[in-house]
Structures are given as structure tokens and as C-alpha cells.
Amino acid sequence: MSQQLLLGIAEQLKLPLLQIARQAELASLQGKADLHQLTTTAESALHLIDSYVLGVRLANHQEQALVLEPVSISQILYDTGHELDALAKFYGVQLELSLGGKFGPVLAHREGLQAALTSLGAALIEALPTTQNPQLTLRLATHRCRYGIVAGLYADTEQLTAKALRDGRKLQGRSRQPLVGLSPSAGAGVFVADALLSAMHLRLKTSRHHRLYGLGTVLTPNSQLALV
Amino acid sequence: MRIILVEPDRLLADTYRQALEVQNHQVVMCAGAQAAIFAADEEQPDLVILELQLVGHSGIEFLYEFRSYVDWQTIPVVILTNVPAGEFSGSWELLQQELQIQAYHYKPLTSLRTLLATVNQFATVKR
Numbered sequence: 001m002s003q004q005l006l007l008g009i010a011e012q013l014k015l016p017l018l019q020i021a022r023q024a025e026l027a028s029l030q031g032k033a034d035l036h037q038l039t040t041t042a043e044s045a046l047h048l049i050d051s052y053v054l055g056v057r058l059a060n061h062q063e064q065a066l067v068l069e070p071v072s073i074s075q076i077l078y079d080t081g082h083e084l085d086a087l088a089k090f091y092g093v094q095l096e097l098s099l100g101g102k103f104g105p106v107l108a109h110r111e112g113l114q115a116a117l118t119s120l121g122a123a124l125i126e127a128l129p130t131t132q133n134p135q136l137t138l139r140l141a142t143h144r145c146r147y148g149i150v151a152g153l154y155a156d157t158e159q160l161t162a163k164a165l166r167d168g169r170k171l172q173g174r175s176r177q178p179l180v181g182l183s184p185s186a187g188a189g190v191f192v193a194d195a196l197l198s199a200m201h202l203r204l205k206t207s208r209h210h211r212l213y214g215l216g217t218v219l220t221p222n223s224q225l226a227l228v
Numbered sequence: 229m230r231i232i233l234v235e236p237d238r239l240l241a242d243t244y245r246q247a248l249e250v251q252n253h254q255v256v257m258c259a260g261a262q263a264a265i266f267a268a269d270e271e272q273p274d275l276v277i278l279e280l281q282l283v284g285h286s287g288i289e290f291l292y293e294f295r296s297y298v299d300w301q302t303i304p305v306v307i308l309t310n311v312p313a314g315e316f317s318g319s320w321e322l323l324q325q326e327l328q329i330q331a332y333h334y335k336p337l338t339s340l341r342t343l344l345a346t347v348n349q350f351a352t353v354k355r
Contacts, residue, residue, distance in 0.1 A: 025339055026243050026246055182283060184310065
């Protein structure tokens with residue numbers, strides 16, 4: 001699992017490092033530096049490395065100690081949105097938070113869940129401007145489904161079908177672009193989120209939120225926690 | 229020169245556009261192959277800079293479509309891609325002769341200066 005994760009991270013890391021290198025060179029050509037953009041891109045690269053370390057730690061120690069704690073999904077989505085805000089602005093993508101409804105706490109690994117959603121969000125932010133749809137809005141949302149509470153990211157363009165995701169998983173590591181509907185870098189981000197969620201015994205799924213398409217994971221509400 | 233830049237990543241595309249505009253080139257950015265075909269029809273470009281890994285249709289598919297039009301067969305195409313050139317070692321002839329690639333740059337190792345030098349070389353030829 002950690003090898004697949006490394007592959008995904010390495011593929012995804014290429015993009016921010018390339019952006020940093022070219023932005024720095026452009027600054028020297030123009031004689032002015034947009035340090036804010038450089039900083040944000042470097043921070044995005046650091047987040048990716050953090051996700052990798054966390055993913056490997058979770059994968060290696062999952063049998064012994066996957067520390068679960070009561071987590072508020074709304075809070076996780078709010079924090080994810082906050083982390084993705086600067087990146088979204090650079091890509092011209094508007095982030096929306098939709099936390100309607102009252103959801104009790106769930107048992108989850110807070111750090112891992114947030115890293116997975118952040119990686120997924122960064123991937124979808126990169127992917128949105130390549131769609132033909134001019135409406136570049138990404139909604140971080142949660143809703144109830146038959147199996148529990150879904151936390152996910154949604155847009156009004158279907159970027160990935162369930163079949164494409166299933167086929168992509170099979171092709172990962174063997175194809176340059178396992179998810180044809182996404183750029184290689186964005187596709188790698190989806191696999192990083194997938195690997196992180198798998199390490200926590202969760203599953204990345206395609207999902208719908210009202211009329212929007214997206215990706216998310218199903219978390220099981222804990223009725224004992226709700227009583228507390 | 230009027231340049232069509234086919235690059236799926238918006239931030240990178242913007243960086244390349246700014247660098248090319250410093251050298252007084254006009255740049256039209258396209259995120260995918262279909263948009264690039266429409267742009268070529270509207271803009272009548274002097275040069276195309278192309279990433280091979282696109283969303284949906286690949287850069288190679290774009291090239292087959294692009295070269296199928298008589299008017300566009302002589303427009304130079306510069307590849308700027310994340311795919312190392314070594315992966316095409318068995319099909320260089322196809323790229324150079326059939327699809328008429330004028331230059332191939334591996335993106336992670338190609339500085340803006342190198343790209344500008346290649347583009348300016350075609351600008352000189354055009355004059």
C-alpha cells in the first residue's frame with residue numbers, strides 16, 4: 001500500500017515543484033516576485049509530503065494502533081476548506097461549504113481523514129479548470145445516506161464515474177494516466193486520498209450531493225457517542 | 229507570434245503565458261485538445277506548444293486531428309510534456325515525419341529560458 005501511495009505522492013509532487021521552479025524563474029525574468037503564490041505552492045508540496053508520512057504510518061501500524069477519536073465531520077470539512085482556500089483562489093475555483101443538517105460525531109482518525117479530504121480537494125481543484133464547464137465551484141458537503149454519513153467534495157461536472165474509478169484502481173502503477181478523465185497529477189491526488197482512506201478502513205466512492213457529482217467517503221455514526 | 233498553449237494545469241499555463249508575453253508573443257491558453265482545435269480555427273496560430281497528457285483526448289490524438297487539416301500541416305508544434313522522450317524511442321519517426329514535431333522538451337527539465345529560445349527560433353524563421 002505504501003508503495004502505491006509513494007507513487008501517487010511522487011506523481012502529485014511533481015506539479016507543485018515544477019510550479020515553484022517556473023514561477024521563480026519567471027520572477028527573475030520579469031524582475032518581480034509573487035512570493036505569495038510561491039509560498040502557497042511550497043506549502044501545498046509540504047502538505048503532500050505530510051500526507052505520505054501519515055499514510056505510511058497508518059499503513060504500517062494499523063494493526064496495533066489506529067487511534068480513533070470522536071470527530072465532527074462539519075469541523076473536518078470546515079478545516080479542509082480553510083486549508084484549500086489559497087490553492088482554490090489561484091486556480092479560480094470557488095469553494096463552498098454545505099453543512100446543512102445535524103450530524104453527530106463519528107469515530108475516525110481525525111488527522112488521516114482531513115489529510116485524505118485535503119488531498120482529494122487539491123486534486124479536484126486542479127482538475128476543475130480543465131472541464132468545459134465555466135462554473136468553477138467546488139462544494140465541500142456532508143449528507144446522510146443509507147449506510148451512514150457521507151463527507152465529500154462536489155462539482156456540477158461529472159469528472160469521474162464509479163467505473164472509471166474502479167478501472168483506474170486496477171491500472172494504477174501500470175499506466176501513466178489511470179484516470180483518463182483527470183490530469184495525471186489530479187488523478188494521483190485521488191489515489192493518495194484513496195490510499196489514506198484505505199489505511200483507515202474507509203473507502204473512496206463516487207457520490208451525488210443534490211444535483212452535483214463528486215467523490216466522498218461514508219462514515220458510520222456512533223450512537224453511543226451521540227448520547228454523550 | 230500567435231501561440232496556442234495546450235496545458236491542462238492552469239497555474240503552469242499562466243506562468244508560461246506570462247513568460248511568452250514578456251517576449252511579445254500573443255498566447256491563447258487551452259486546457260484540452262478539443263478547445264485547442266477550436267482555438268486553432270479561430271486564431272490561425274503561428275506555433276502550438278503542446279502537453280501530451282491531457283484530459284480526455286491525448287496530445288497525440290490532438291496532433292492527428294490537427295495535422296489532418298491542410299492549412300495546419302506546416303504550423304510548427306513544440307512538445308512540452310511530462311512524458312520523457314525516451315518513452316518514444318521506438319516511434320520517433322512517427323512523431324517527426326508523420327506528425328511533424330519540431331521540438332520535444334521534457335517539462336521538468338526545461339527552463340523557461342530554453343522554451344523561449346525554442347519559440348524565438350521559430351519566430352526568427354517566420355520573419
